[in-house]
Amino acid sequence: LNGKLHELTHLNPNTTVLEYLRLHERQTDTKEGCASGDCGACTVMAQRLPIDDIEQASATPFYTLNSCITLLSLMDGHHLMTAAYLADNPEHHPERALLHPAQQAMVDCHGSQCGFCTPGFVMSLASVYENQRLQKNQDTTTDDLDYDDIVASISGNLCRCTGYRPIIDAGLAMEGIGQQRDADQTAAKDFTINLATDAMASSKNTASTKLSAIKPVLTQESRKLFMPTSIDALNQVLAANPTATIWAGGTDLGLSVTQHMVDHEVIVQLSAIEELKSWSLTGSDEPTDGDKKTEQVPTQSLVLGAGMSYQQMLPVLEQYFPEFAAIFERIASPQIRNMGTIGGNIANASPIGDLPPILLALDAQVYLRHCASDSNDNNHSQASYTDETISLSAFFLDYKKTKLRAGSYVVDIHIPLMQDNQHLYIHKISKRYEDDISACLLAARIDLSADGKTIEQANLGLGGMAAIPLLAESCQQALIGQSVDVASFETAAQMLSMDVSPMTDVRASREYRMHVMQRLIIKCGKQLVAGMQPASA
Structure with a gap:
């Protein structure tokens, strides 16, 4: 954590990264906003530590995560970084602290107002900046960060007061700050950590040995966390603990801890099983x-x-x-x-x-x-x-x-x-274009005859239209054997009410869902017909 090795064996397995940072380490620069992985205020940066002395940390990319819903145990074998760690010597020499280019750019471009979301934005910007720096070290032809890169990097961070223009400006200004420092010969801080010391290498080897055994790696009273490192070990753990909660990324399951206050007794975490990746x-x-x-x-x-x-x-x-x-x-x-x-x-x-x-x-x-x-x-x-x-x-x-x-x-x-005669179309409808849950989603795979004039098979996958994701079987049957024209899809769309009866909730009414999904089916038909037209000279 922030350059220092931490080893834990006795801790509630339900402890999130955010809870550990704020309550156990008093690392309060990471904020809690929504506690559901939506707003990005709690964003931190991580990099997987090299497995052994041969592997180079410099080849491993940085990535961001929502600390509010991520179990701390998912950070096993990683270097976890918060906003306070980005600057050089801010604790001992604040008057001479050298801010990270992401931090300095936010200051220069007035990217912060109330400041609550700022640490999360800084971590998202720092992550894309550091990854580009890694790429440039390996490939001098790497392109500079552009507008789309910056917008994509902060698409999981919400700002409620400043607006995004100065934050995007800050993202675009980072490279200039870094280049100026290079010209001034100001050394950039290196966030990668190799297994350079005997103590860390020994610790990692010990941890690896412990994980290979079918024993809990975290315990607190009756609560246990298992981290099997192979499929065989996972089989044994689940055979002995069939009612355990299986935890992968936990991006939805994490809400059971933060929103519903569930305290899972036994958790089997899958992150250490490379076979599953x-x-x-x-x-x-x-x-x-x-x-x-x-x-x-x-x-x-x-x-x-x-x-x-x-x-x-x-x-x-x-x-x-x-x-x-x-x-x-x-x-x-x-x-x-x-x-x-x-x-x-x-x-x-x-x-x-x-x-x-x-x-x-x-x-x-x-x-x-x-x-x-x-x-x-x-x-x-x-x-x-x-x-x-x-x-x-x-x-x-x-x-x-x-x-x-x-x-x-x-x-x-x-x-x-996919075969040459198969065509795939996917359409998602949500209130926000980025970082939002679907109101409804349509995926259509249309299979055509050899001459391209007849629909031989149609698969229409529906999301948000019923209690489960499902295929629109009546619509599909209405398409099979029909000619490739928009009228065939208009007819099929009218069959949708035979397949589903959507509900009304906070995201959309049932009438809206039905109407939009019918229009999306027709849109797929229009896309298919347009794609079959010969290219103009």
Whole structure:
């Protein structure tokens, strides 16, 4: 934390990063705004520590997170930084403190008024600045930060009084400040930490040894936190603790602690399992986990580990599903995308989750593992398990109810690769363009005949329209066999009331949802027809 090693073994596993910073470390420069991961006032910056002396910390990017809903244990093996740490010597020599370019730019551009949101903005700006500095150290052709880079970096931070123009100006001014310091030969502070000392290296090795055992790594009274480091260890932990709360990124589950005051007795955290963060292609030369039943899945599928964060998935989806990747800038905030996982988004089973409707449209399958114990003695039990691969459409049963049961977890998700005759369209409707929950979301995959004149198959994934994410089966049937024209989609849209009866809530009325979704179906038809037109000379 801020350059100093911290080791903890006895702490409530439900402790968030924000609670630890403010109440345990008295690090009050990090603020609590909404306690739900929405406003960004609590934003902090982190960098994963190198695993060993060979790995270089300079190759690991910085990232931001919402400390209010992030469990402290998710920071195991990381360097956690707050706004106070960015400046050089502010504590011992305040009159000679050298502010970070993000901080100095906020001062110069008058980017702060009441100041409550300022530390969060500073951390978001500092993160994009430091990552660009890392890239320039590795590649001199790296482009300078532009307007879009700055807006994207602060899209998860809300300001209630100053307005965003001076904050964006500050972001654009950071590089100039850094370049001027380089010209003045003022050394920039290095935030990366390598395993340079024997004490830290020994500590990390000890921590790694402890994590490999099937024992809680944090305890307080009856509360326990397990951090298995492999799939096998996870199977054993869940077999012995089938009712434990499984915690991935916790970007929604964290609200159970901060909003509903739930004190989870046993938490099994997945962040240390690298196997769940990998991806592969079935039916290719790329390696897959031979332990998995991939034979049940179409041979050409993208397999995404359930522990992959949105940010980790993005470059993979950009390569294989560019339309899918393009919607990511509309999903939550950078802080949430850095922590939230695909498996968590699916297992959470929210009817307004952004990924499930898209995965439904893509005929995704979900690979589940159900763990059980062969013994009633938790100290000596052996794990047994059964595996199940099912379509995602069969996974969701009712509101917040799925095929998962006690001791179950999502291993990975299989997405068939798009074919030349398939077209994907995704539309999200929300009150704010960025960092907002969907009022409704439509994902449409349309399969055409070889001559491109007839619709052979249609998958319409709906979000925000029912108690679960689902396919609009009546609308789909109305499209199959029809010609590729807008009238076919207008007819299909009229069938929507046979598939869903949406509710009215704070985000939208049922009438609005129904009307907008019908118009979105027609919009997909217009996009398809326009895309089939020959390019003009």
